Each structure stands twice: as structure tokens, then as C-alpha cells.
Amino acid sequence: MVLYLIIFFILGSAVGSFLNVVIDRTTRGETIMGRSYCDYCKAQLGTFDLVPLLSFAVLRAKCRYCKKPLSWQYPIVETITAILFAVSFWYLAESGNFDLITSFYILFLVSTVVVVAVVDWKFSLIPTTFVFAAAIVSLFYNYFFLSSAVFIENIMAAFGAGLFFLIIVVATRGRGMGQGDIVLAFLMGIVLGIRGVLVAVFLAFFLGALFSLILIAIRRKKFGQTVPFAPFLVAGFLIALFWGELVLSWYTRALL
Ligand SMILES: [Zn+2]
Structure with missing residues (x-):
């Protein structure tokens, strides 16, 4: 049970990271495909800049390239989605609908x-x-x-x-x-x-x-x-x- 909760939490943080992209790009009318980039210096972000939650913490809420502050939206949405995915698993398991x-x-x-x-x-x-x-x-x-x-x-x-x-x-x-x-x-x-x-x-x-x-x-x-x-x-x-x-x-x- 605990292992599943952790797996769903991590899965949720990754999906939350994707939801941030959806939130940003659909409201700007961009496609959701293509590499992520920094809002300020437009530097393309590499894999290590895009690890949910961890990157934000390791980079101390700043862009690696231009040192501008990153939006708190990213870790907040990632955390909320991670928690909701863990709760979803718990709910599905409890209700016996885990198909x-x-x-x-x-x-x-x-x-x-x-x-x-x-x-x-x-x-x-x-x-x-x-x-x-x-x-x-x-x-x-x-x-x-x-x-x-x-x-x-x-x-x-x-x-x-x-x-x-x-x-x-x-x-x-x-x-x-x-x-x-x-x-x-x-x-x-x-x-x-x-x-x-x-x-x-x-x-x-x-x-x-x-x-x-x-x-x-x-x-x-x-x-x-x-x-x-x-x-x-x-x-x-x-x-x-x-x-x-x-x-x-x-x-x-x-x-x-
Ligand atoms: Zn930047």
C-alpha cells in the first residue's frame, strides 16, 4: 500500500509538471509539444532542469542559466497533483474499483x-x-x-x-x-x-x-x-x- 502511494505520488508530480506546461501554453495559444524553455532567457531546459519538485529545490527556485526566479506555480501544481494522485490511488483501492x-x-x-x-x-x-x-x-x-x-x-x-x-x-x-x-x-x-x-x-x-x-x-x-x-x-x-x-x-x- 505504502509503496503504491509513493509510486502514485511520483507519477502525480510528473503529471503535474506536464499540467504546468498545459496551463502555460494553452493560455498563450502555443502547442503543448516541443521542449520546455525558460520564460525569461528562452534557454532550452535540459532533463535535469525538469525533474518535478527536485529541480526547483536544487536550483533554489532560480533559472540555471539567467538566475531569474522561477514561478512558484511549478512546485505548487506538482505537489498538489502528486498528493491528489496518491489520494486517488487510496480512493480506488478503498472503493474496490482499482481497474x-x-x-x-x-x-x-x-x-x-x-x-x-x-x-x-x-x-x-x-x-x-x-x-x-x-x-x-x-x-x-x-x-x-x-x-x-x-x-x-x-x-x-x-x-x-x-x-x-x-x-x-x-x-x-x-x-x-x-x-x-x-x-x-x-x-x-x-x-x-x-x-x-x-x-x-x-x-x-x-x-x-x-x-x-x-x-x-x-x-x-x-x-x-x-x-x-x-x-x-x-x-x-x-x-x-x-x-x-x-x-x-x-x-x-x-x-x-
Ligand atoms: Zn532563464
């Missing part, structure tokens, strides 16, 4: 939402193409691997969640949330189903409100200013994906 297709499916979803969260965080923009692609993959997965009752329930959850955010967007006239959040909520519904998406959306609003209050408290933000919401939707999504039933049982126990 190849389900494993790829979960890791693909995790990778996609990491990209969505970081791009929205950096650019206040949700890459809807990725979200749509993930929704289609999820639709196929549900069709072939879940019962038809659950398949239909999850489609209803997707339209329900999408409609909920559509109403918010219309009611607030697009301030704060946009069409990207609607598409993301749709994806969350398809993957999580009705119970799961309720947990995820509740957690997203809770975490978003908490974060805004903290920012206001430390005076980084004025009241009424908005923060990108996709990172919180993604956090809620991941918690609901891995621990949804646990959160529901805590919540119902707290109410009773």
Missing part, C-alpha cells in the same frame, strides 16, 4: 480540474474546452460502467447544477461568476450525481466565503471585490469525489 479504466478516468478528471482551477486562479478564465471534453468522457464512463438509473440521475444532477449557476449568473449579471462556472457545475453533476454535487457546491460556497473573509481580514481585498470561483468549485468537487459520503454523514449527524 485500469476507472483509474485512468479518475486520474484524468483530477488532472483536468487542476488545470481548470489554476487557469481560473491566474487569468480569471475557465478553459471550457477542457471542461466539455471531461464531461463527454464522464458521460461515456457513466454509460458503460454505472447502472442506467445512476446514469440518468447524474445527467439530471448535471442539468440541475448547471441551471443553478445559470440562475446565479443571470441574477448577478455575470459579476463574480460566468458561463465557465455553469459548464464546470455541469461536469461536477455528471461525475458526482445529485448527492455528491450538493456536497461539492455547498463546500465550494463555504470555502469561497471563508477565503474572502480571510482576505478582507488581512486587507488584501475590499468587500464586494470578487475572487475566481473555479478553484473553490474544484476543491468542493475533489472533496465530494473522495469523501462525499463521509461529509454527508457528518452533516446529517450534526443536524440530528
Whole structure:
């Protein structure tokens, strides 16, 4: 078990390194092929500059060639992806669904939402193409691997969640949330189903409100200013994906 967790952690850090490339290049309209280079001096990076986490630590967060500081985005995304891959393995093993297709499916979803969260965080923009692609993959997965009752329930959850955010967007006239959040909520519904998406959306609003209050408290933000919401939707999504039933049982126990 521990050995597998370590393997998935290392695999996740490597995938996280690739996700950094996807995040940087898709937002610049570049292809994701080709060698990585330094943002400042354009020096091509060699194998030793590209080892996830280790290179950043060994180079002390500076480019080997021009000594300009490297973005903290790299080790943060690598670490988060590594942890999420380890958690994914744990979840797959615990749920008894540790088959190849389900494993790829979960890791693909995790990778996609990491990209969505970081791009929205950096650019206040949700890459809807990725979200749509993930929704289609999820639709196929549900069709072939879940019962038809659950398949239909999850489609209803997707339209329900999408409609909920559509109403918010219309009611607030697009301030704060946009069409990207609607598409993301749709994806969350398809993957999580009705119970799961309720947990995820509740957690997203809770975490978003908490974060805004903290920012206001430390005076980084004025009241009424908005923060990108996709990172919180993604956090809620991941918690609901891995621990949804646990959160529901805590919540119902707290109410009773
Ligand atoms: Zn450089």
C-alpha cells in the first residue's frame, strides 16, 4: 500500500509538471509539444532542469542559466497533483474499483480540474474546452460502467447544477461568476450525481466565503471585490469525489 502511494505520488508530480506546461501554453495559444524553455532567457531546459519538485529545490527556485526566479506555480501544481494522485490511488483501492479504466478516468478528471482551477486562479478564465471534453468522457464512463438509473440521475444532477449557476449568473449579471462556472457545475453533476454535487457546491460556497473573509481580514481585498470561483468549485468537487459520503454523514449527524 505504502509503496503504491509513493509510486502514485511520483507519477502525480510528473503529471503535474506536464499540467504546468498545459496551463502555460494553452493560455498563450502555443502547442503543448516541443521542449520546455525558460520564460525569461528562452534557454532550452535540459532533463535535469525538469525533474518535478527536485529541480526547483536544487536550483533554489532560480533559472540555471539567467538566475531569474522561477514561478512558484511549478512546485505548487506538482505537489498538489502528486498528493491528489496518491489520494486517488487510496480512493480506488478503498472503493474496490482499482481497474485500469476507472483509474485512468479518475486520474484524468483530477488532472483536468487542476488545470481548470489554476487557469481560473491566474487569468480569471475557465478553459471550457477542457471542461466539455471531461464531461463527454464522464458521460461515456457513466454509460458503460454505472447502472442506467445512476446514469440518468447524474445527467439530471448535471442539468440541475448547471441551471443553478445559470440562475446565479443571470441574477448577478455575470459579476463574480460566468458561463465557465455553469459548464464546470455541469461536469461536477455528471461525475458526482445529485448527492455528491450538493456536497461539492455547498463546500465550494463555504470555502469561497471563508477565503474572502480571510482576505478582507488581512486587507488584501475590499468587500464586494470578487475572487475566481473555479478553484473553490474544484476543491468542493475533489472533496465530494473522495469523501462525499463521509461529509454527508457528518452533516446529517450534526443536524440530528
Ligand atoms: Zn532563464
